[in-house]
Amino acid sequence: MAQLPDILIPQAYINGQWHAGSRRFPVTNPASGETLADVPDLDADDTRKAVAAADAAWPAWRRTPAKQRAALLRTWFNAIMAHQEDLARLMTLEQGKPLAESRGEVGYGASFVEFYAEEAKRIAGETLPSHGENKRLLVFRESIGVVAAITPWNFPLAMITRKCAPAMAAGCPVVIKPAEATPLTALALAALAEQAGIPAGVLNVVTAQDPKAIGDVLTSDPRVRKVSFTGSTPVGKTLLAQCAQTVKKASMELGGNAPFIVFDDADLDAAVEGSIASKFRNSGQTCVCTNRFLVQSHVHDAFVDKLAKRVAELKVGNGLEDGVVQGPLINTAALDKVQTHISDVLDKGGRLVCGGEPHPLGGTFFQPTVLADVTDDMRVATEETFGPVAPVFRFETDDEAIAMANATEFGLAAYFYATDYRRIWHVMEGLEYGMVAVNEGLLSTELAPFGGVKESGLGREGSHHGLDEYTELKYVCIGGL
Numbered sequence: 488m489a490q491l492p493d494i495l496i497p498q499a500y501i502n503g504q505w506h507a508g509s510r511r512f513p514v515t516n517p518a519s520g521e522t523l524a525d526v527p528d529l530d531a532d533d534t535r536k537a538v539a540a541a542d543a544a545w546p547a548w549r550r551t552p553a554k555q556r557a558a559l560l561r562t563w564f565n566a567i568m569a570h571q572e573d574l575a576r577l578m579t580l581e582q583g584k585p586l587a588e589s590r591g592e593v594g595y596g597a598s599f600v601e602f603y604a605e606e607a608k609r610i611a612g613e614t615l616p617s618h619g620e621n622k623r624l625l626v627f628r629e630s631i632g633v634v635a636a637i638t639p640w641n642f643p644l645a646m647i648t649r650k651c652a653p654a655m656a657a658g659c660p661v662v663i664k665p666a667e668a669t670p671l672t673a674l675a676l677a678a679l680a681e682q683a684g685i686p687a688g689v690l691n692v693v694t695a696q697d698p699k700a701i702g703d704v705l706t707s708d709p710r711v712r713k714v715s716f717t718g719s720t721p722v723g724k725t726l727l728a729q730c731a732q733t734v735k736k737a738s739m740e741l742g743g744n745a746p747f748i749v750f751d752d753a754d755l756d757a758a759v760e761g762s763i764a765s766k767f768r769n770s771g772q773t774c775v776c777t778n779r780f781l782v783q784s785h786v787h788d789a790f791v792d793k794l795a796k797r798v799a800e801l802k803v804g805n806g807l808e809d810g811v812v813q814g815p816l817i818n819t820a821a822l823d824k825v826q827t828h829i830s831d832v833l834d835k836g837g838r839l840v841c842g843g844e845p846h847p848l849g850g851t852f853f854q855p856t857v858l859a860d861v862t863d864d865m866r867v868a869t870e871e872t873f874g875p876v877a878p879v880f881r882f883e884t885d886d887e888a889i890a891m892a893n894a895t896e897f898g899l900a901a902y903f904y905a906t907d908y909r910r911i912w913h914v915m916e917g918l919e920y921g922m923v924a925v926n927e928g929l930l931s932t933e934l935a936p937f938g939g940v941k942e943s944g945l946g947r948e949g950s951h952h953g954l955d956e957y958t959e960l961k962y963v964c965i966g967g968l
């Protein structure tokens with residue numbers, strides 16, 4: 488049995504109390520199939536209790552001076568960083584990502600708490616020029632109210648802090664519904680929030696095996712004023728439609744189909760390093776992971792060779808082992824999707840360059856894979872693979888590359904490598920994406936607005952823009968002066 492950290496209390500957290508729940512469900516380690524712990528399987532009534540607790544906490548929390556909210560968030564940040572190693576290990580156990588990536592995620596996730604602790608003190612309104620001699624116009628930025636945060640399994644910590652920290656900074660209480668595959672990290676975060684002195688009801692975590700009943704309450708209860716979701720596009724669309732009934736504000740961080748374009752003037756070695764970072768992080772299971780490599784004809788063969796050599800060096804295994812950079816996939820459905828996409832490419836005339844098979848370790852481990860001669864009639868052109876598969880497409884001209892990159896209903900992250908500055912501007916402006924990385928394979932930071940266009944989502948997380956998701960403007964006109 489894996490040793491779990493002391494900070495973990497495997498119970499739901501509602502109104503500052505821990506609840507064991509009458510039914511429980513197991514959380515397993517994707518690297519071994521071992522059960523790590525079981526957690527409460529809550530229902531709609533429990534969720535309504537959490538919403539009621541959050542709603543009751545709202546008046547005092549929004550009136551708490553910004554400086555004091557900032558100090559509480561800062562204390563939570565310090566607690567997270569003091570337990571970085573415990574949290575990282577727990578995350579690797581329930582999610583599978585290599586320990587170094589989990590450590591990185593704790594730092595990244597905590598950075599939102601630190602940033603919004605600072606920003607809490609800067610949520611200012613404004614006075615505006617008036618339209619009448621005896622009138623004065625004021626704009627207040629007020630907290631929106633109870634926030635529901637529905638989060639995915641691929642970033643069990645950072646997707647929670649990226650929503651909760653700005654919400655709490657703005658004076659909003661939150662009800663978190665973590666992914667059923669990775670609730671333990673969420674519960675450990677809640678325990679640290681409790682230790683940090685976050686008042687009862689301000690942060691609540693409801694765990695459940697089947698998310699539907701919980702989601703139905705969170706998207707229909709009129710006390711919930713804002714739903715912030717990160718996950719798949721189909722679920723996001725359903726939740727958005729459900730939110731329409733009570734006209735809830737919603738942020739949606741959904742799927743992507745990230746292109747990674749390599750132009751003929753690119754530094755190929757740098758492009759290969761960027762490819763590894765952007766494609767193979769978390770075994771390809773992030774929404775900003777490259778889904779399609781588009782490579783200009785002149786450098787195509789050289790790039791594929793270099794990429795395949797580097798990919799063949801990636802060590803696959805249990806994320807807790809030294810040197811492992813590729814963990815298991817989250818479940819067998821993920822493994823099936825990877826295999827289906829590879830077969831589809833090979834059936835339609837694509838070429839296997841390396842990998843292509845389940846890893847000899849078994850379970851949901853898969854060999855990092857490179858495919859060439861990929862064309863736009865293949866499923867990888869339009870569907871997100873969410874696995875360690877790098878399909879390479881070929882192009883001739885810049886305009887062709889931009890058109891191929893944009894030929895998707897998604898618009899989250901795009902990457903490209905080039906050196907000519909005119910080309911860089913032209914391509915950067917031509918890409919219909921919420922985020923563009925130029926000569927970089929990683930772009931996430933709490934300092935910048937993360938989010939997509941088209942069917943990749945609504946709203947932004949991170950930076951000062953992230954606060955707008957949790958505030959409403961109240962315009963006041965004072966007349967008769």
Ligand code: ADP
Pocket residue numbers: 637638639640664665666667698699700701702703717718719720722723725726
């Ligand atoms: P993934 O394919 O990455 O698991 P999902 O969109 O299925 O993405 O899951 C993201 C989050 O949405 C998880 O917390 C999951 O439990 C939740 N979820 C899935 N279906 C629903 C639903 N019908 N209502 C509310 N939450 C849901």
